[in-house]
Amino acid sequence: MLDRIILAINILVALLLGIISIFSFLPFQPIPVLSVLSLFVPFLLILNALFLLYWLFRKRKRAIYSISALLIGYISFGFFYGFGDKDQVGKKNTDLKILTYNVWGFNKNGWIKEPGIGDSIINFIKEKDPDILCIQEHNRIRHRQLRQYPYRSETPYSTGRTTQAIFSKYPIVGNGSLDLPGTINNIIYADIAHGKDTIRVYNIHLQSFSIVPSAASFSDGDKSEKAYRRLVNTFTKQLEQAKIFRSHLQDSPFTNIVCGDFNNTQFSNIYKIVRGNLRDTFLEKGEGFGRTYDLFKFPIRIDYILADPDFEVLDHENFNEKLSDHYPVMATLRLNSHQ
Numbered sequence: 001m002l003d004r005i006i007l008a009i010n011i012l013v014a015l016l017l018g019i020i021s022i023f024s025f026l027p028f029q030p031i032p033v034l035s036v037l038s039l040f041v042p043f044l045l046i047l048n049a050l051f052l053l054y055w056l057f058r059k060r061k062r063a064i065y066s067i068s069a070l071l072i073g074y075i076s077f078g079f080f081y082g083f084g085d086k087d088q089v090g091k092k093n094t095d096l097k098i099l100t101y102n103v104w105g106f107n108k109n110g111w112i113k114e115p116g117i118g119d120s121i122i123n124f125i126k127e128k129d130p131d132i133l134c135i136q137e138h139n140r141i142r143h144r145q146l147r148q149y150p151y152r153s154e155t156p157y158s159t160g161r162t163t164q165a166i167f168s169k170y171p172i173v174g175n176g177s178l179d180l181p182g183t184i185n186n187i188i189y190a191d192i193a194h195g196k197d198t199i200r201v202y203n204i205h206l207q208s209f210s211i212v213p214s215a216a217s218f219s220d221g222d223k224s225e226k227a228y229r230r231l232v233n234t235f236t237k238q239l240e241q242a243k244i245f246r247s248h249l250q251d252s253p254f255t256n257i258v259c260g261d262f263n264n265t266q267f268s269n270i271y272k273i274v275r276g277n278l279r280d281t282f283l284e285k286g287e288g289f290g291r292t293y294d295l296f297k298f299p300i301r302i303d304y305i306l307a308d309p310d311f312e313v314l315d316h317e318n319f320n321e322k323l324s325d326h327y328p329v330m331a332t333l334r335l336n337s338h339q
């Protein structure tokens with residue numbers, strides 16, 4: 001009797017993972033609840049792995065459900081745990097070190113109850129010294145503390161959106177803003193002269209959840225229903241924004257780098273639409289879970305650095321500094337023309 005119950009749960013978990021894997025390739029959301037469940041794909045992968053181990057010691061034939069689900073998940077998502085790449089590559093002066101960070105307004109609203117958080121973020125940036133810095137939820141006055149960057153581009157004042165910023169040690173020769181409809185979120189870009197090349201850097205901040213997903217959010221009927229509706233609305237808005245971005249990127253005349261806070265995981269169709277054929281620096285050089293955010297205290301990756309295939313990914317690093325609700329991400333890239 002116990003094995004039958006376990007098998008029924010196993011089949012359900014395997015089906016969920018399989019369906020979410022297939023849906024991640026669709027440019028629309030056929031079943032909204034499954035879009036929300038994409039946030040929990042790591043849990044489904046772990047559960048299927050545990051079921052697989054259980055049946056290998058009990059009745060091996062029943063392991064086929066989890067084996068199939070894990071295979072489909074791997075084909076759809078690849079590994080969600082990075083093993084790193086220890087190959088040492090000699091650095092060149094033309095290599096680009098890029099850091100992306102949602103700084104939560106430099107804690108201007110005091111969400112973290114410690115003094116000097118904003119200044120600590122500035123000190124962290126100065127220590128890492130990236131060539132290009134992409135900030136989400138920026139505080140405009142902080143540029144005064146980042147004078148090592150002679151060039152910057154910010155969300156225009158006129159848009160009435162949360163502020164994104166791109167700082168650069170190289171000249172910014174053009175910029176723009178994608179004014180996403182019906183939201184306070186924003187995408188900006190800067191065209192940066194790098195030697196004989198021009199590189200377009202996008203700084204993305206897709207639709208926020210408006211809630212912090214937590215056990216309390218789903219603890220009773222009313223709260224649970226309200227939280228679910230907000231999550232579904234967020235995913236719908238993100239999908240719209242991802243398509244707007246993808247259309248703009250396809251018209252870019254330059255080699256592109258895409259950074260930012262997607263507010264969604266690598267298991268979603270939103271990520272797949274934004275990424276397209278770009279190289280995910282974590283998947284090439286990252287280690288561990290690549291945590292950029294904690295969901296139910298579980299590490300998830302919702303902040304990314306993506307690069308055109310014309311770039312070689314030399315390095316990727318995730319940091320553990322708890323100075324915001326997000327964690328910073330940095331990568332080093334080299335244009336093939338600079339080999």
